[in-house]
Structures are given as C-alpha cells and as structure tokens.
Amino acid sequence: MRKNPSGIKEIARRAGVHHSTVSRVLNAQTRSLVSGKVATDILHIAEALGYRRNSMAVGLKTSRSFTIGVIVPDLTNPVFPPIVRAVERTMGTEGYVTVLADTDNSMETERIVLDSLYSRQVDGLILATALLNDDIVAECRKRLVPFVLVNRTISGATATSVVTNDSYGIRLAVEHLVELGHRKLAYVGGPLNASTSKSRHEGFREAMTAHRLKADPRIMYECRSLTSDAGSTACQSLIQSKRRFTAIVAANDLLALGCYAALDAAGLKCPADVSVTGYNDMPFAEHFAPPLTTLRIPLTEMGNQAALLLLRKMRDPKTVLPSVQLQPSLVVRGSTAPPSRSR
Amino acid sequence: MRKNPSGIKEIARRAGVHHSTVSRVLNAQTRSLVSGKVATDILHIAEALGYRRNSMAVGLKTSRSFTIGVIVPDLTNPVFPPIVRAVERTMGTEGYVTVLADTDNSMETERIVLDSLYSRQVDGLILATALLNDDIVAECRKRLVPFVLVNRTISGATATSVVTNDSYGIRLAVEHLVELGHRKLAYVGGPLNASTSKSRHEGFREAMTAHRLKADPRIMYECRSLTSDAGSTACQSLIQSKRRFTAIVAANDLLALGCYAALDAAGLKCPADVSVTGYNDMPFAEHFAPPLTTLRIPLTEMGNQAALLLLRKMRDPKTVLPSVQLQPSLVVRGSTAPPSRSR
Structure with missing residues (x-):
C-alpha cells in the first residue's frame, strides 16, 4: 500500500500554504472553505505528485470514507x-x-456482507433487503451506521424508507381485470416476510372484497x-x-x-385463455411475448x-427523517384481455 | 467504530489457549492449522463475546481484507x-x-471506483470493463493489485483473462443465416475499443469472405x-x-x-421481413417477441x-497464469427464418 507520510506537507510546501489548508482541500466536505483558485492549485499539485488519500489512515482518524454501500x-x-444506478x-x-x-x-450472506462493508468503513448504507422482522436493521442501529431502506x-x-404503495398497486391490477370482465382471479405472491409481498397480498384480498368477489x-x-421458477411452479399447481x-x-414481473412459461407448457394462451398481470414494470417487461x-x-x-x-x-445522524411513499401506476399491455367464454 | 483491543486475549483466556491460536482461528486462511474441536470452541466464544475482527486494523497489519471487487x-x-453471481x-x-x-x-468513474476499492484494501479485482488500450489495467499493475479480466x-x-471466442461466435451466426438463404447481411456492432466488439466485427468480415459474400x-x-437505444438508432439509419x-x-442482445424496436416502428416484421441475431444469450432473451x-x-x-x-x-501474485477461452454456441429461436422473396 502506498504511504504518504509527508504527502500533505510536500503539497503545502509547493503551494506555499499551511498544511491544514491542503487537508481541507483534499477533503470534499471542507473544500468549500478554501478559495477556488487556491483549491484548484492544490488539487493540481496533488495530482502532479501522484498523491492519493490513504483512505484507511484518513478513515481511522475522521471515520469518513466517502463510500456508501447498497445491499440488494x-x-x-x-x-x-435502475435503482442502484440512480443511487450511484x-x-x-x-x-x-x-x-x-x-x-x-441469504440472511447469512447479508450478515457477512454487512460485516465486510462496515469494516471497510462505508459511511452509510441503502438496504433493499429488509424483511418485516429484520436483524440487519437492528445491527445497523447498534453500529450507528446511517441507513435508508x-x-x-x-x-x-x-x-426511514422509500417504498411504493403496494396495496394500491395491486388494487389497480384487480380493478383492471374486473373491468375486463374477469371474476375468478388467482394470485401468485411472494414470501410474506417482506413488506412488499405482504402488502400486495393484503391489497389483493381487500380489492377483491371491495368488488364483492x-x-x-x-x-x-x-x-x-x-423468481420466474417459483412463479412457474405455483402456476403449474394452479393449473393442476x-x-x-x-x-x-x-x-412481481418475474413471477x-x-x-x-407454465401456461405455455400446459397449452394455454395468454391472454386468450388466461390474462396475467405483473408488478414493477422491470426493464424488458415491454419486450416479453406477450408484452x-x-x-x-x-x-x-x-x-x-x-x-x-x-x-x-450522514450529515446529521440524529435527525429523524420522514419516509417517502411513491405511487405505482398501471401499464396496460398485451397480457390482459377479456376472459374467454369457454373458461 | 467498535474497538477490540483485548478481544483476542479475552477469547484466548476463556478458551485456555495461546492468543496466537485464536488469531489463527479467526483468520480463514490459517484456520485449518488448528484442530477442529479447538477451532469450533474458539469461534463459539468469539461469537458469544460479540467479537468482530476489526478489518481495518487487521488490514493495516496483514494487508488482507478477504474482500474482492468486481467492476462492471x-x-x-x-x-x-450471472457472471457476478458466479464470482460471489x-x-x-x-x-x-x-x-x-x-x-x-465512464472511464472517469472507473478511476474513482478503483481508487475507492483500492483504499478500502480489496485483495483482488475482477474487471469486466477492459478496453483494448486500458489505463486501468496499467494502474492495477502499478499498484500490484492481483486482477483478472x-x-x-x-x-x-x-x-490473465477469461473470454469467449468472439469471432467464432459471429461466424456461427453468419453461417446460420447463410444456410437459411440470406445473402445481404447487415451488421450492428459495438465500439471497436473493446476486444469483444473488435473480434466480432472482424469475425463478421471473415465469415462473409469465407462464404464469398x-x-x-x-x-x-x-x-x-x-445498448438497446444505440441498436435502435443504427437500425433506423440502416432502414433509411x-x-x-x-x-x-x-x-449483442441489447443491440x-x-x-x-426500429423494425417494428418501420412496419417491418421479424423474422418475416428481416431476421435478427444477437450475442450473449442474456437472461430473458428467450422471452422476447420473437424469442x-x-x-x-x-x-x-x-x-x-x-x-x-x-x-x-492472490495466493501467489508472481505466478503467470494462462488465460482461458471458452466457446460460444448458437441458440436458434424465433428471430431467424428464410428471407422473404419480396426483399
């Protein structure tokens, strides 16, 4: 590992400034405290000297790594x-x-991953893995790592979380199918230990009741x-x-x-024999056969x-932030149609 | 950050062993040097004490983090x-x-990412980003980070790399289309600064020449x-x-x-009017319309x-390892058919 014991002092000497000014410029959080021209000069000198912050050493002192982790x-x-890309x-x-x-x-893998990220001093975490009763969330709290679900x-x-209104989304799907004339709706859901699956499951029951079905x-x-495999297995059971x-x-769309796949294997056509709705509008959903x-x-x-x-x-770890709930919207494509008379 | 200044000593005291034995057990690399029963006891005690290796401190001493990075x-x-999942x-x-x-x-993002991973002491890197003339590879060499492309x-x-035989793959695609009766083959390729795109481009020219086309x-x-957008733009130009x-x-499949999309927008049907072949057989390729x-x-x-x-x-950084080349295979689905008479 490259060491920079006197890196900052050498940059300070060449720039003709105090070494604390160099430290400020090399830290993105405090850079704005130094005038633009001086900061630019210092960054150029640092680059010319091949100076790289030794983040491990800096980390031990300031507990800042300017790295965050996302766990999916x-x-x-x-x-x-697409969620991760937006975060990046x-x-x-x-x-x-x-x-x-x-x-x-795997919860075991999640624990190992969290350990590794924590040891490497990520400044914060975004977790897409939360379960309703989640040890990992407790662990993040204990370790005082700022995190958002x-x-x-x-x-x-x-x-603090950013989620969508899952029960509302499923209600839109049920309403769409009911408007097309469907009355016998099957439901293929996910594990009920995740908030998304639980809310969608409850949303389905509520929407059916609301339509007196x-x-x-x-x-x-x-x-x-x-997963697609799990959806296929469930649909096979349903057909049988x-x-x-x-x-x-x-x-979800993979289900x-x-x-x-299961309908196709059983010789049933979508949507002529059976309509299907998904959830998420994941990339490529519009390219499927049928869309x-x-x-x-x-x-x-x-x-x-x-x-x-x-x-x-991360700026203010003690602040209590409200969660954000976003609204899903229905995208009607080729996988839904009025029910066939024969079924 | 949690400190364990006397953690190992406390575990050693409770287990009734020397602290070097505890260190060996807590390091996955040296654990096998200690008998199974003793190792299990030590791990249980460590867990009961809530002991976690402070990887930063360990890292500074042993330069081992047991974390590797993959850059895509x-x-x-x-x-x-799927490649990353297999690595994991x-x-x-x-x-x-x-x-x-x-x-x-972005090469700029790649440099920043590499800096961050390097500072957090990843033990090795797998790069899926290589360009034919690649500064990042030179950078990894300079920093003595073990890496594989x-x-x-x-x-x-x-x-050292694991690649597939790209020119052979494209030759299979060309042969398949020629056997179906196609003679006028268009080519939609990627940027020639990546080995995959360059070899596929050359493979296309060679295969056409081999068929006297x-x-x-x-x-x-x-x-x-x-990307899909880039493929659509190229195909639009081709049609125009x-x-x-x-x-x-x-x-590739996204192209x-x-x-x-471009054929569809121009009112052309695949494969009735134009056949299309992809490359990679990425997940979902079999679900597209047409497959x-x-x-x-x-x-x-x-x-x-x-x-x-x-x-x-990582075990022996000085070893010279041969690269691996794997073979692609043609998967024929619904996007290719004999050419229509009218075109």
Missing part, C-alpha cells in the same frame, strides 16, 4: 439495477462512491422466492388444481414470467430519494 | 449479473466477500454503446439508407432488441473461472 437481495432481478449518480455528484453487494436472498420496509415502518385461498399462492380461473395477478401488463414503480425516483435521504442522515 | 461497465445489462459464490466458499462497482461506461481483454491479451461497409454500423438487407447480425436467436456464452462458467484464477493470483 437478488442482483439477477432487473428491478434493482446522485451519490456521485456529492463525491461518494457506491459499492454494491448482493445477498442472493428502499423498496421494502420493516414491521411498523419504524426506519371472493379472494379464494385455494387459488392463492405464496411462493418462497420472487383444476379450479376455475381466468386471470392471474402476480406479485408473471414464470406463469407465462406484460404490470404496475410501474418509479425505480429511478426511488433510488434518487433514497440517496438524498441517506445524504441527509 | 453497465449494471443494467443483464449479461453481467465461488469466492464465498473461500471466505471472500465480493463487492461490485458499476462504472456506467473477464469477458473482455486488452490489446495483445497480455493480462461481401461485408458491405455501407450496411455495417459501429454503435457508441452496447434504403440499401437492401434481409438479416441483421447484432453484436438486437433495439433493432426489433431471440443468439450466441450463448457460458456466463456462470466465465465467473467461476475468473474467480478461480483470481484466487490463484
């Missing part, structure tokens, strides 16, 4: 990259580097994971159950994609808002 | 998550945490980025040029997806091989 549950779900861009304009870690839906929140919503538990599924249904409300009717959630806005809240928390 | 050029391209899993079994950084195709390599292939530069495009073509060979004929590259195997090579490099 499933890197292969295309819903997360917003944090980047404030001089922060974003590193990403993927837990592969994104997409999912915890039980009681007692942490029965949310039939015999055609409602709770998948173990939010021989119960009547003309539409499937899926709790919906799995339903496409997926789904709920659009503002992914970029979620990332931006989470980054802005985290910046505020 | 575009997190929103679904080709990278392989490194995870060896006790390493993987953190990911996304450069958003994945997917792309540098000019002269002088760094003309690789017509007037219907060959070099896009600035490997009024030159004859019955098939498009695209250098192909952009071609779908995409493409070259499958072994994404998981690429990630595994890159991780294994990096582990060997």
Whole structure:
C-alpha cells in the first residue's frame, strides 16, 4: 500500500500554504472553505505528485470514507439495477462512491456482507433487503451506521424508507381485470416476510372484497422466492388444481414470467385463455411475448430519494427523517384481455 | 467504530489457549492449522463475546481484507449479473466477500471506483470493463493489485483473462443465416475499443469472405454503446439508407432488441421481413417477441473461472497464469427464418 507520510506537507510546501489548508482541500466536505483558485492549485499539485488519500489512515482518524454501500437481495432481478444506478449518480455528484453487494436472498450472506462493508468503513448504507422482522436493521442501529431502506420496509415502518404503495398497486391490477370482465382471479405472491409481498397480498384480498368477489385461498399462492421458477411452479399447481380461473395477478414481473412459461407448457394462451398481470414494470417487461401488463414503480425516483435521504442522515445522524411513499401506476399491455367464454 | 483491543486475549483466556491460536482461528486462511474441536470452541466464544475482527486494523497489519471487487461497465445489462453471481459464490466458499462497482461506461468513474476499492484494501479485482488500450489495467499493475479480466481483454491479451471466442461466435451466426438463404447481411456492432466488439466485427468480415459474400461497409454500423437505444438508432439509419438487407447480425442482445424496436416502428416484421441475431444469450432473451436467436456464452462458467484464477493470483501474485477461452454456441429461436422473396 502506498504511504504518504509527508504527502500533505510536500503539497503545502509547493503551494506555499499551511498544511491544514491542503487537508481541507483534499477533503470534499471542507473544500468549500478554501478559495477556488487556491483549491484548484492544490488539487493540481496533488495530482502532479501522484498523491492519493490513504483512505484507511484518513478513515481511522475522521471515520469518513466517502463510500456508501447498497445491499440488494437478488442482483439477477432487473428491478434493482435502475435503482442502484440512480443511487450511484446522485451519490456521485456529492463525491461518494457506491459499492454494491448482493445477498442472493441469504440472511447469512447479508450478515457477512454487512460485516465486510462496515469494516471497510462505508459511511452509510441503502438496504433493499429488509424483511418485516429484520436483524440487519437492528445491527445497523447498534453500529450507528446511517441507513435508508428502499423498496421494502420493516414491521411498523419504524426506519426511514422509500417504498411504493403496494396495496394500491395491486388494487389497480384487480380493478383492471374486473373491468375486463374477469371474476375468478388467482394470485401468485411472494414470501410474506417482506413488506412488499405482504402488502400486495393484503391489497389483493381487500380489492377483491371491495368488488364483492371472493379472494379464494385455494387459488392463492405464496411462493418462497420472487423468481420466474417459483412463479412457474405455483402456476403449474394452479393449473393442476383444476379450479376455475381466468386471470392471474402476480406479485412481481418475474413471477408473471414464470406463469407465462407454465401456461405455455400446459397449452394455454395468454391472454386468450388466461390474462396475467405483473408488478414493477422491470426493464424488458415491454419486450416479453406477450408484452406484460404490470404496475410501474418509479425505480429511478426511488433510488434518487433514497440517496438524498441517506445524504441527509450522514450529515446529521440524529435527525429523524420522514419516509417517502411513491405511487405505482398501471401499464396496460398485451397480457390482459377479456376472459374467454369457454373458461 | 467498535474497538477490540483485548478481544483476542479475552477469547484466548476463556478458551485456555495461546492468543496466537485464536488469531489463527479467526483468520480463514490459517484456520485449518488448528484442530477442529479447538477451532469450533474458539469461534463459539468469539461469537458469544460479540467479537468482530476489526478489518481495518487487521488490514493495516496483514494487508488482507478477504474482500474482492468486481467492476462492471453497465449494471443494467443483464449479461453481467450471472457472471457476478458466479464470482460471489465461488469466492464465498473461500471466505471472500465480493463487492461490485458499476462504472456506467465512464472511464472517469472507473478511476474513482478503483481508487475507492483500492483504499478500502480489496485483495483482488475482477474487471469486466477492459478496453483494448486500458489505463486501468496499467494502474492495477502499478499498484500490484492481483486482477483478472473477464469477458473482455486488452490489446495483445497480455493480462490473465477469461473470454469467449468472439469471432467464432459471429461466424456461427453468419453461417446460420447463410444456410437459411440470406445473402445481404447487415451488421450492428459495438465500439471497436473493446476486444469483444473488435473480434466480432472482424469475425463478421471473415465469415462473409469465407462464404464469398461481401461485408458491405455501407450496411455495417459501429454503435457508441452496447445498448438497446444505440441498436435502435443504427437500425433506423440502416432502414433509411434504403440499401437492401434481409438479416441483421447484432453484436449483442441489447443491440438486437433495439433493432426489433426500429423494425417494428418501420412496419417491418421479424423474422418475416428481416431476421435478427444477437450475442450473449442474456437472461430473458428467450422471452422476447420473437424469442431471440443468439450466441450463448457460458456466463456462470466465465465467473467461476475468473474467480478461480483470481484466487490463484492472490495466493501467489508472481505466478503467470494462462488465460482461458471458452466457446460460444448458437441458440436458434424465433428471430431467424428464410428471407422473404419480396426483399
């Protein structure tokens, strides 16, 4: 590792300023305290000398690394990259580097990842992994790491989060299908230990009741994971159950994609035989065969808002910030149509 | 930050062993030197005491963080998550945490990201960002960070890399289209400063020549980025040029997806009017409308091989390791068909 024991002093000597001025300029947080011309000169000299802040040493002194971490549950779900990209861009304009870690839906991996990021002194965290009863959130609190939840929140919503109104979104999907004439709606949901899946599940039941329809538990599924494979397995069971249904409300787009596969394997056409709705409007949803009717959630806005809240928390860790709830909107595409007479 | 000044001594006292034994057990690299029973006891005591290695302090002494970094050029391209997932899993079994950084195709961001990862003492890097003439590779060498390139390599292939045979892959695409009866093949490629795009471009010209066909530069495009938008723009120009073509060979799946959009906007049907091939067989390519004929590259195997090579490099930084080249294979789906008579 490169050492800079006298780097700052040498820069100060060449620039003809006190070494504390150099320190101020090399720290993005305090740079504005030094006049523009002097700061520019110092940065040029630092660059010419190949000076790089030894962040480890700086970190030990100031506890600032200008790096934040984002933890996602499933890197292969295309819903997360746009959120992360927005975080990166917003944090980047404030001089922060974003590193990403993927837990592969494992709480054990999440703990190891959190340990690693914490030891490497990230200044803050954005967690897209929250479960309703979440040890990791407790851990972040104990360690006094500023953090913001994104997409999912915890039980009681007692942490600062940026989420969307999930039950409202599912209600839009149910209303759309009911307006098309569907009455027998199946539901393919995710694990109920995540706020998103729980709210969507409850939203489905509430919306059905509001339309004086029965949310039939015999055609409602709770998948173990939010993946295409899990959706396919659930839809297979649904088809094999021989119960009547003309539409499937899926709790996310990957589950919906799995339903496409199971319907196709059973010789059923979407939407002619069965309509399908998704949730998230993830990238590529409009390119699927058929293009997926789904709920659009503002992914970029979620990332931006989470980054802005985290910046505020890092500046003033004691501040209590209100959570942000964004609204989903229905995007109607080719996967929904009036029910066929024969079913 | 939590301090453990006497943590190891306290664990040693409770376990009734020398503190060097505790240190060995707490380091995954040396744990096997201690008998299983003793090691298990020590780990339990450490856990009960809430002991966590202060990696910063450990890092300063041993220069080991058990964290590696992966740098990708575009997190929103679904080709990278499966590679990263494979790296995570392989490194995870060896006790390493993987953190990911996304450069958003910016060399400036890449330099900042590299600085941050280096300062936080990652033990090694896997770069999916290499350009043919790449400053970052030179930078990694100067800093003596073990690294492996994945997917792309540098000019002269002088760094250890895991790549696929790109010119062979494009040849398979051209042969498939020629066998279907196509003679007028357009090419939509990526920026020629990346090895993948350059080899695919050359592969296209060579394959056309081998079939005594003309690789017509007037219907060959070099896009600035490997995105759906760039592919759409290139395909629009191609259509507006009024030159004859019955098939498009695209250098990656996102470019192909952009071609779908441009063809659709111009009222042309794929494959009835124009056949399209992609490259990568990225997740979701089989769900597109129409399902995409493409070259499958072994994404998981690429990630595994890159991780294994990096582990060997980190163990013995001076070792010279041969690069790995994997073979792509053609996956024929619905986007290719014999040419229509009318074109």
